[in-house]
Amino acid sequence: MGQTLADLPLRDDLRGEEPYGAxxxxxPVVLNVNENPYPPSEEVVADIATAVAEAARTLNRYPEREALELRKDLAAYLGHDLTAAQVWAANGSNEVMLQILLAFGGPGRTALSFAPTYSMYPEYARDSCTTWVTGRRAEDFTLDVTHALEQIAAHQPSVVLLASPNNPTGTALPLDVVERICEAAPGIVVVDEAYGEFRRDGTPSALTLLPRYPRLVVSRTMSKAFAFAGGRLGYLAADAAIVDALRIVRLPYHLSAVTQAVARIALKHADALLARVHELRGRRDETVEWLRGQGHQVADSDANFVLFGTFPDRHTVWQGLLDRGVLIRETGPDGWLRVSIGTAQEMAAFRAALQEVLAQ
Known part of the structure; x- marks a missing residue:
């Protein structure tokens, strides 16, 4: 019989841990990981295929280590007078976040966030041997500035992680809250805007604050709005010195030639790939209204998902939906469930299944 994890010289803090994953x-209906439900058009697919073929002819060589052309394209997409030197890219925003913790966290250092929030944050801290501290969010999932400043004063974190819109609640942060935290934090402040393109009209981006706060980082991903989850491309905007710090801890040639080529094609077709965002935002708002009309509590959302509840036994509701072919996410505070926004047909199936489950 083969050995088990218990037989291995595993780090003590990893014993008993389970791999992350939904x-x-x-x-039939997959609404649990906040994907964009619409695949790329045939025109985009054809351009991607051509770019992959061209990249394939160079696969005997290492890829362009700094991904400069891709970073130029990302800077142009973000705007705000950003340059390639102020943009960094990696294999999904997960790798971007881990690189931040590797560069600015570590033994004897602390990372701070405010729960409930993205469940991978403490894993980035664990993997980089960074002490993890969580403050709390208010009952409506907003962030109380006084509490946040108290936590910063008490723990002096090297890294503060702020998801906006927040996962799993969908809550966006007002810029004045981000400013107060930037002014108080002794280290790096990261505003994770993975769902930034889905913000409601009038909800600003922290990108506007970058010129005033040299230790601010704004991270994004192409997985959500760009319908590029399978492409694995995350990125950030920050002061050029912060980008240089991440270059120290990145693995050599961390972005393949294929990834770089495909991501550049996606950016070339940004208008087409983002065309469904407005539709998904509208369907999100309709879902919020419908759930509230059914008597549920629903968090205000600026993302492509909705957190709703509360249920005495949320797992039974989750399982009942799954039994009817609808997969959503059992995540967030006790009693709450999260549903990603899908196509009109998928959301109709979700509504019908939920009504059936609760009728029982």
């Missing part, structure tokens, strides 16, 4: 189940 269920990947073969069901």
């Amino acid at each position: 269920p990947q189940l073969d069901v």
Whole structure:
């Protein structure tokens, strides 16, 4: 019989841990990981295929280590007078976040966030041997500035992680809250805007604050709005010195030639790939209104998902939906569930299944 994890010289802090991951189940309606439900058009697919073929002819060589052309394209997409030197890219925003913790966290240092928030944050801290501290969010999932400043004063974090819109609640942060935290924090402040393109009209981006706060980082991903989850491309904007710090801890040639080529094609077709964002935002707002009309509590959302509840036994509701072919996410505070926004047909299936489950 083979050895088990218990037989290995595993780090003590990793014993008993489970790999991160949402269920990947073969069901008709998948609404659990906040993907964009619309695949790229045939025109985009054709351009991607051509770019992959061209990249394939160079696969005997290492890729362009600094991904400068991709970073130029990302800077142009973000605007705000950003340059390639102020943009960094990696394999999904997960790798971007881990690189931040590797560069600015570590033994004897602390990372701070405010729960409930993205469940991978403490894993980045654990993997980089950074002490993890969580403050709290208010009952409506907003962030109380006084509490945030108290936590910063008490823990002097090297890194503050702020998701806006927040996952799993969908809550966006007002810029004045971000400013107060930037002014108080002794280290790096990261505003994770993975769902930034889905913000409601009038909700600003922290990108506007970058010129005033040299230790501010704004991270994004192409996984959500760009319908590029399978492409694995995350990126950030920050002061050029912060980008240089991440270059120290990045793995050599961390972005393949294929990834760089495909991501550049996606950016070339940004208008087409982002065309469905407005539609998904509208369907999100309709979902919020419908759930509230059914008597549920629903968090205000600036993302492509909705957190709703509360249920005495949320797992039974989750399982009932799954039994009817609808997969959503059992995450967030006790009693709450999260549903990603899908196509009109998928959301109709979700509504019908939820009504059936709760009728029982």
